[in-house]
Amino acid sequence: MAILDPYAVLGVPRGATQIEIAAAYKSLAKKYHPDLNPGDTLAAKRMAEVNEAYNLLKEEVGTPYDESRFTSDFRMREDGGHWEEYDDAKAAEDARARTDRMAKAFEEAVRQRRRAEIKKTITRVFVWLALFAMLGSILFQACGQTFTQTGYGPYGL
Numbered sequence: 001m002a003i004l005d006p007y008a009v010l011g012v013p014r015g016a017t018q019i020e021i022a023a024a025y026k027s028l029a030k031k032y033h034p035d036l037n038p039g040d041t042l043a044a045k046r047m048a049e050v051n052e053a054y055n056l057l058k059e060e061v062g063t064p065y066d067e068s069r070f071t072s073d074f075r076m077r078e079d080g081g082h083w084e085e086y087d088d089a090k091a092a093e094d095a096r097a098r099t100d101r102m103a104k105a106f107e108e109a110v111r112q113r114r115r116a117e118i119k120k121t122i123t124r125v126f127v128w129l130a131l132f133a134m135l136g137s138i139l140f141q142a143c144g145q146t147f148t149q150t151g152y153g154p155y156g157l
Contacts, residue, residue, distance in 0.1 A: 006057050009050060032046045032050060
């Protein structure tokens with residue numbers, strides 16, 4: 001159900017504060033609540049309208065009501081400001097487009113994470129190779145000094 005003017009439904013002026021809107025909602029909720037009016041379908045319908053109007057107005061903290069932002073049955077066209085009605089095909093197309101964009105974004109995030117993991121692995125391999133090379137150099141120098149000091153090397157005296 002689309003409400004075109006939630007201020008009129010709640011009976012408050014357009015410049016009403018959040019406190020005034022909440023007070024109007026509470027008074028109307030007490031008046032039309034289904035528990036206080038059992039079996040009254042008109043009161044139940046009016047309560048649903050009051051709830052929807054309050055939900056629309058409580059989301060916008062202090063800003064004027066923007067009809068095109070909150071009505072779900074209509075949307076503004078880009079070709080001159082005419083209103084067109086949403087149908088299920090358009091809603092499904094919009095949902096598919098959002099899903100496709102989200103799937104592509106997720107795939108790109110997975111690719112970037114894999115690239116980062118590969119870079120990290122390659123870096124670790126090079127660090128280990130450098131450590132082994134340094135260790136080999138140290139051992140080679142230590143063995144070379146041992147041979148020359150004791151005279152057991154091929155050129156030792």
